[in-house]
Amino acid sequence: MTEIFPSALPPAARAIRLSPRHALEAELMAMPPVAAMGLRIVEATGQRLRLHAPLAANVNDKGCAFGGSLTSLMTLAGWSLITLRLAEIGIEADVFVADSEIRYRAPLYADLEATAELVDGESWQVFLDTLRNRGRARLGVLAEVALPEGGVATECRSRYAVKLRG
Amino acid sequence: MTEIFPSALPPAARAIRLSPRHALEAELMAMPPVAAMGLRIVEATGQRLRLHAPLAANVNDKGCAFGGSLTSLMTLAGWSLITLRLAEIGIEADVFVADSEIRYRAPLYADLEATAELVDGESWQVFLDTLRNRGRARLGVLAEVALPEGGVATECRSRYAVKLRG
Secondary structure, eight states, X not given: XXXXXXXTSOHHHHHTTOOHHHHHHXXXXXXXXXXXXXXXXXXXXXXXXXXXXXXXXXXXXXXXXXXXXXXXXXXXXXXXXXXXXXXXXXXOEEEEEEXXXXXXXXXXXXXXXXXXEEOTTOOHHHHHHHHHHHSEEEEEEEEEEEOTTSSEEEEEEEEEEEEEOO | OOOOOOTTSOHHHHHTTOOHHHHHHHHHXXXXXXXXXXXXXXXXXXXXXXXXXXXXXXXXXXXXXXXXXXXXXXXXXXXXXXXXXXXXXXXXXXXXXXXXXEEEOSOOOXXXXXXXXXXXXXXXXXHHHHHHHHSEEEEEEEEEEEOTTSSEEEEEEEEEEEXXXX
Protein backbone atom coordinates (compact mmCIF):
# COMPACT_ATOMS: atom_id res chain seq x y z
CA MET A 1 0.00 0.00 0.00
CA THR A 2 1.51 3.33 -1.08
CA GLU A 3 2.28 5.79 1.68
CA ILE A 4 0.43 8.96 0.73
CA PHE A 5 -1.07 11.59 2.97
CA PRO A 6 -3.96 13.43 1.36
CA SER A 7 -5.50 16.34 3.23
CA ALA A 8 -8.68 14.23 3.47
CA LEU A 9 -7.05 12.57 6.46
CA PRO A 10 -7.04 14.19 9.91
CA PRO A 11 -3.98 16.36 10.68
CA ALA A 12 -2.96 14.03 13.52
CA ALA A 13 -2.92 11.07 11.13
CA ARG A 14 -0.77 12.96 8.60
CA ALA A 15 1.63 14.16 11.29
CA ILE A 16 2.52 10.65 12.41
CA ARG A 17 2.55 9.35 8.80
CA LEU A 18 -0.06 6.62 9.10
CA SER A 19 -0.83 4.47 6.07
CA PRO A 20 -4.16 5.39 4.40
CA ARG A 21 -5.74 2.28 5.95
CA HIS A 22 -4.64 3.14 9.48
CA ALA A 23 -5.53 6.79 8.97
CA LEU A 24 -9.02 5.73 7.84
CA GLU A 25 -9.40 3.52 10.92
CA ALA A 26 -8.36 6.47 13.12
CA GLU A 27 -10.85 8.71 11.30
CA LEU A 28 -13.66 6.19 11.80
CA MET A 29 -12.92 5.74 15.49
CA ALA A 30 -12.90 9.53 15.97
CA MET A 31 -16.70 9.49 15.40
CA PRO A 32 -18.36 8.85 18.80
CA PRO A 33 -21.12 6.52 17.48
CA VAL A 34 -18.54 4.47 15.57
CA ALA A 35 -16.18 4.26 18.55
CA ALA A 36 -19.13 2.94 20.60
CA MET A 37 -19.52 0.10 18.08
CA GLY A 38 -15.92 -1.08 18.58
CA LEU A 39 -15.34 -1.20 14.83
CA ARG A 40 -12.09 -2.24 13.08
CA ILE A 41 -10.98 -2.86 9.50
CA VAL A 42 -10.12 -6.54 8.93
CA GLU A 43 -9.59 -6.56 5.15
CA ALA A 44 -8.95 -3.91 2.52
CA THR A 45 -7.87 -5.17 -0.90
CA GLY A 46 -8.92 -2.19 -3.01
CA GLN A 47 -11.76 -4.24 -4.53
CA ARG A 48 -13.26 -5.27 -1.20
CA LEU A 49 -13.35 -3.89 2.32
CA ARG A 50 -14.43 -5.73 5.46
CA LEU A 51 -15.31 -4.25 8.86
CA HIS A 52 -15.71 -6.10 12.16
CA ALA A 53 -17.62 -5.14 15.31
CA PRO A 54 -18.14 -7.27 18.43
CA LEU A 55 -21.65 -8.53 19.22
CA ALA A 56 -21.46 -7.39 22.87
CA ALA A 57 -21.39 -3.68 21.93
CA ASN A 58 -24.04 -4.15 19.24
CA VAL A 59 -26.62 -6.48 20.77
CA ASN A 60 -30.38 -5.90 20.83
CA ASP A 61 -33.17 -6.92 23.22
CA LYS A 62 -33.32 -10.42 21.64
CA GLY A 63 -29.61 -11.19 22.17
CA CYS A 64 -28.75 -10.86 18.47
CA ALA A 65 -27.15 -8.09 16.42
CA PHE A 66 -28.98 -4.76 16.58
CA GLY A 67 -30.40 -3.74 13.17
CA GLY A 68 -29.06 -0.20 13.52
CA SER A 69 -25.54 -1.50 14.12
CA LEU A 70 -25.78 -3.87 11.13
CA THR A 71 -26.88 -1.02 8.89
CA SER A 72 -24.26 1.36 10.29
CA LEU A 73 -21.53 -1.24 9.70
CA MET A 74 -22.67 -1.97 6.12
CA THR A 75 -22.99 1.73 5.29
CA LEU A 76 -19.54 2.44 6.76
CA ALA A 77 -18.00 -0.50 4.88
CA GLY A 78 -19.12 1.03 1.57
CA TRP A 79 -18.06 4.52 2.63
CA SER A 80 -14.67 3.17 3.70
CA LEU A 81 -14.18 1.22 0.45
CA ILE A 82 -14.53 4.44 -1.58
CA THR A 83 -12.73 6.72 0.89
CA LEU A 84 -9.71 4.42 1.10
CA ARG A 85 -9.49 3.98 -2.68
CA LEU A 86 -9.53 7.76 -3.18
CA ALA A 87 -6.93 8.29 -0.44
CA GLU A 88 -4.63 5.67 -1.96
CA ILE A 89 -4.59 7.41 -5.33
CA GLY A 90 -4.32 10.88 -3.78
CA ILE A 91 -7.75 12.29 -4.72
CA GLU A 92 -9.20 14.75 -2.20
CA ALA A 93 -12.97 14.34 -2.11
CA ASP A 94 -15.93 14.08 0.26
CA VAL A 95 -17.97 10.88 0.25
CA PHE A 96 -21.66 10.94 1.26
CA VAL A 97 -24.20 8.11 1.34
CA ALA A 98 -27.21 9.14 -0.80
CA ASP A 99 -29.62 6.23 -0.41
CA SER A 100 -29.80 2.61 0.73
CA GLU A 101 -32.00 -0.45 0.38
CA ILE A 102 -31.62 -2.90 3.22
CA ARG A 103 -32.87 -6.46 3.68
CA TYR A 104 -32.77 -8.04 7.14
CA ARG A 105 -32.86 -11.73 6.24
CA ALA A 106 -31.89 -13.65 9.40
CA PRO A 107 -30.84 -12.85 12.97
CA LEU A 108 -27.10 -12.90 13.71
CA TYR A 109 -25.92 -14.32 17.05
CA ALA A 110 -22.21 -13.66 16.46
CA ASP A 111 -19.80 -10.79 15.91
CA LEU A 112 -20.71 -8.54 12.99
CA GLU A 113 -18.60 -8.55 9.79
CA ALA A 114 -19.68 -6.42 6.86
CA THR A 115 -18.07 -6.88 3.43
CA ALA A 116 -18.45 -4.17 0.78
CA GLU A 117 -17.80 -4.40 -2.98
CA LEU A 118 -19.03 -2.46 -6.01
CA VAL A 119 -22.40 -3.64 -7.30
CA ASP A 120 -22.40 -5.49 -10.62
CA GLY A 121 -22.07 -3.08 -13.54
CA GLU A 122 -20.14 -0.41 -11.61
CA SER A 123 -16.56 0.42 -12.63
CA TRP A 124 -13.86 2.21 -10.67
CA GLN A 125 -12.44 3.55 -13.93
CA VAL A 126 -15.73 5.07 -15.11
CA PHE A 127 -16.35 6.48 -11.62
CA LEU A 128 -12.86 8.05 -11.40
CA ASP A 129 -13.03 9.47 -14.93
CA THR A 130 -16.42 11.05 -14.18
CA LEU A 131 -15.18 12.43 -10.87
CA ARG A 132 -12.12 14.02 -12.50
CA ASN A 133 -14.11 15.43 -15.46
CA ARG A 134 -17.23 16.69 -13.67
CA GLY A 135 -16.03 17.16 -10.10
CA ARG A 136 -18.68 14.76 -8.82
CA ALA A 137 -19.80 11.18 -9.39
CA ARG A 138 -21.95 8.43 -7.90
CA LEU A 139 -21.04 4.85 -7.14
CA GLY A 140 -23.16 1.84 -6.11
CA VAL A 141 -21.91 -0.52 -3.41
CA LEU A 142 -23.28 -3.82 -2.13
CA ALA A 143 -22.48 -4.60 1.50
CA GLU A 144 -23.41 -7.85 3.21
CA VAL A 145 -23.14 -9.38 6.66
CA ALA A 146 -22.70 -13.14 6.47
CA LEU A 147 -24.03 -15.72 8.93
CA PRO A 148 -21.33 -17.94 10.51
CA GLU A 149 -23.38 -21.02 9.52
CA GLY A 150 -23.57 -19.85 5.87
CA GLY A 151 -25.99 -17.53 4.13
CA VAL A 152 -26.63 -13.85 4.62
CA ALA A 153 -27.88 -12.04 7.73
CA THR A 154 -28.36 -8.64 6.08
CA GLU A 155 -27.60 -6.91 2.80
CA CYS A 156 -27.46 -3.26 1.87
CA ARG A 157 -27.32 -1.65 -1.58
CA SER A 158 -26.23 1.95 -1.31
CA ARG A 159 -25.37 4.78 -3.66
CA TYR A 160 -22.64 7.17 -2.59
CA ALA A 161 -22.24 10.72 -3.88
CA VAL A 162 -18.63 11.89 -4.16
CA LYS A 163 -17.51 15.49 -4.68
CA LEU A 164 -13.99 16.75 -5.35
CA ARG A 165 -12.76 19.30 -2.84
CA GLY A 166 -11.65 22.83 -3.65
CA MET B 1 -52.25 5.61 28.98
CA THR B 2 -53.52 2.35 30.51
CA GLU B 3 -51.22 0.73 33.04
CA ILE B 4 -50.67 -2.79 31.77
CA PHE B 5 -47.63 -5.02 32.17
CA PRO B 6 -47.27 -7.56 29.37
CA SER B 7 -44.49 -10.10 29.61
CA ALA B 8 -42.96 -8.42 26.54
CA LEU B 9 -41.50 -5.94 28.96
CA PRO B 10 -38.35 -6.69 31.01
CA PRO B 11 -39.02 -8.22 34.46
CA ALA B 12 -37.47 -5.20 36.18
CA ALA B 13 -39.90 -2.90 34.38
CA ARG B 14 -42.92 -5.02 35.40
CA ALA B 15 -41.71 -5.29 38.99
CA ILE B 16 -41.67 -1.54 39.50
CA ARG B 17 -44.90 -1.07 37.49
CA LEU B 18 -43.66 1.29 34.80
CA SER B 19 -46.09 2.59 32.21
CA PRO B 20 -45.66 0.91 28.78
CA ARG B 21 -43.93 4.06 27.51
CA HIS B 22 -41.40 4.16 30.32
CA ALA B 23 -40.91 0.40 30.13
CA LEU B 24 -40.21 0.73 26.40
CA GLU B 25 -37.68 3.49 27.08
CA ALA B 26 -35.98 1.27 29.67
CA GLU B 27 -35.96 -1.62 27.19
CA LEU B 28 -34.40 0.58 24.48
CA MET B 29 -31.71 1.93 26.79
CA ALA B 30 -30.83 -1.64 27.89
CA MET B 31 -29.37 -2.20 24.39
CA PRO B 32 -25.71 -1.03 24.48
CA PRO B 33 -25.69 0.57 20.99
CA VAL B 34 -28.91 2.46 21.80
CA ALA B 35 -27.62 3.63 25.19
CA ALA B 36 -24.54 4.98 23.38
CA MET B 37 -26.84 7.11 21.20
CA GLY B 38 -28.41 8.81 24.23
CA LEU B 39 -31.91 8.18 22.88
CA ARG B 40 -35.20 9.21 24.55
CA ILE B 41 -38.89 9.16 23.63
CA VAL B 42 -40.28 12.69 23.25
CA GLU B 43 -43.77 11.94 21.88
CA ALA B 44 -45.99 8.87 21.75
CA THR B 45 -49.60 9.48 20.73
CA GLY B 46 -50.46 5.99 19.51
CA GLN B 47 -50.55 7.27 15.90
CA ARG B 48 -47.09 8.80 16.01
CA LEU B 49 -43.88 8.25 17.94
CA ARG B 50 -40.90 10.58 18.12
CA LEU B 51 -37.37 9.80 19.35
CA HIS B 52 -34.61 12.27 20.19
CA ALA B 53 -30.83 11.80 20.30
CA PRO B 54 -28.19 14.49 20.89
CA LEU B 55 -25.87 15.44 18.02
CA ALA B 56 -22.72 15.17 20.20
CA ALA B 57 -23.08 11.39 20.63
CA ASN B 58 -24.06 10.90 16.98
CA VAL B 59 -21.74 13.15 15.02
CA ASN B 60 -19.67 12.14 11.98
CA ASP B 61 -16.34 13.27 10.53
CA LYS B 62 -18.04 16.29 8.87
CA GLY B 63 -19.61 17.64 12.09
CA CYS B 64 -23.14 16.62 11.13
CA ALA B 65 -25.35 13.68 12.11
CA PHE B 66 -23.84 10.25 11.38
CA GLY B 67 -25.88 8.34 8.77
CA GLY B 68 -25.81 5.17 10.85
CA SER B 69 -27.28 7.00 13.83
CA LEU B 70 -29.99 8.60 11.67
CA THR B 71 -30.97 5.21 10.29
CA SER B 72 -30.84 3.55 13.71
CA LEU B 73 -33.07 6.28 15.16
CA MET B 74 -35.60 6.05 12.31
CA THR B 75 -35.67 2.24 12.46
CA LEU B 76 -36.11 2.32 16.24
CA ALA B 77 -38.88 4.94 15.98
CA GLY B 78 -40.91 2.58 13.79
CA TRP B 79 -40.12 -0.42 15.98
CA SER B 80 -41.12 1.55 19.07
CA LEU B 81 -44.37 2.79 17.47
CA ILE B 82 -45.50 -0.82 16.91
CA THR B 83 -44.05 -2.25 20.15
CA LEU B 84 -45.73 0.42 22.29
CA ARG B 85 -49.10 0.02 20.55
CA LEU B 86 -49.04 -3.75 21.12
CA ALA B 87 -47.98 -3.32 24.77
CA GLU B 88 -50.80 -0.83 25.39
CA ILE B 89 -53.45 -3.26 24.19
CA GLY B 90 -51.82 -6.23 25.94
CA ILE B 91 -50.65 -8.23 22.91
CA GLU B 92 -47.44 -10.22 23.45
CA ALA B 93 -45.49 -10.29 20.20
CA ASP B 94 -42.00 -9.91 18.77
CA VAL B 95 -41.36 -7.07 16.33
CA PHE B 96 -38.59 -7.37 13.70
CA VAL B 97 -37.58 -4.96 10.96
CA ALA B 98 -37.71 -6.82 7.61
CA ASP B 99 -36.50 -4.22 5.10
CA SER B 100 -35.91 -0.50 4.69
CA GLU B 101 -35.47 2.10 1.98
CA ILE B 102 -33.56 5.16 3.12
CA ARG B 103 -32.98 8.54 1.49
CA TYR B 104 -30.31 10.84 2.89
CA ARG B 105 -31.48 14.20 1.55
CA ALA B 106 -29.56 16.88 3.46
CA PRO B 107 -26.98 17.03 6.26
CA LEU B 108 -28.29 17.73 9.77
CA TYR B 109 -26.25 20.00 12.06
CA ALA B 110 -28.57 19.71 15.07
CA ASP B 111 -29.91 17.12 17.49
CA LEU B 112 -31.64 14.16 15.80
CA GLU B 113 -35.43 13.75 16.05
CA ALA B 114 -37.09 10.88 14.19
CA THR B 115 -40.89 10.77 13.81
CA ALA B 116 -42.59 7.51 12.81
CA GLU B 117 -46.14 6.98 11.50
CA LEU B 118 -47.83 4.27 9.43
CA VAL B 119 -47.32 4.70 5.68
CA ASP B 120 -50.38 5.74 3.67
CA GLY B 121 -52.69 2.81 3.08
CA GLU B 122 -51.72 0.90 6.23
CA SER B 123 -54.33 0.34 8.97
CA TRP B 124 -53.83 -0.61 12.61
CA GLN B 125 -57.16 -2.45 12.53
CA VAL B 126 -56.26 -4.61 9.52
CA PHE B 127 -52.81 -5.28 11.00
CA LEU B 128 -54.21 -6.29 14.41
CA ASP B 129 -56.95 -8.48 12.87
CA THR B 130 -54.35 -10.27 10.71
CA LEU B 131 -52.01 -10.70 13.67
CA ARG B 132 -54.78 -12.22 15.84
CA ASN B 133 -56.07 -14.50 13.04
CA ARG B 134 -52.78 -15.70 11.53
CA GLY B 135 -50.33 -15.20 14.38
CA ARG B 136 -48.17 -12.95 12.21
CA ALA B 137 -48.56 -9.76 10.20
CA ARG B 138 -46.53 -7.05 8.48
CA LEU B 139 -46.81 -3.31 8.83
CA GLY B 140 -45.23 -0.43 6.85
CA VAL B 141 -43.89 2.61 8.68
CA LEU B 142 -42.52 5.92 7.39
CA ALA B 143 -39.95 7.58 9.65
CA GLU B 144 -38.45 10.98 8.97
CA VAL B 145 -35.85 13.26 10.51
CA ALA B 146 -36.71 16.91 9.95
CA LEU B 147 -34.27 19.78 9.45
CA PRO B 148 -34.61 22.62 11.98
CA GLU B 149 -34.78 25.13 9.08
CA GLY B 150 -37.62 23.15 7.42
CA GLY B 151 -37.56 20.21 5.05
CA VAL B 152 -36.34 16.68 5.57
CA ALA B 153 -32.84 15.46 6.42
CA THR B 154 -33.55 11.75 5.98
CA GLU B 155 -36.52 9.45 5.43
CA CYS B 156 -36.90 5.73 5.91
CA ARG B 157 -39.70 3.43 4.72
CA SER B 158 -39.57 0.14 6.59
CA ARG B 159 -41.65 -3.00 6.81
CA TYR B 160 -41.83 -4.72 10.17
CA ALA B 161 -42.69 -8.39 10.68
CA VAL B 162 -44.64 -9.12 13.87
CA LYS B 163 -45.19 -12.58 15.38
CA LEU B 164 -47.40 -13.49 18.31
CA ARG B 165 -45.58 -15.23 21.16
CA GLY B 166 -46.38 -18.70 22.49
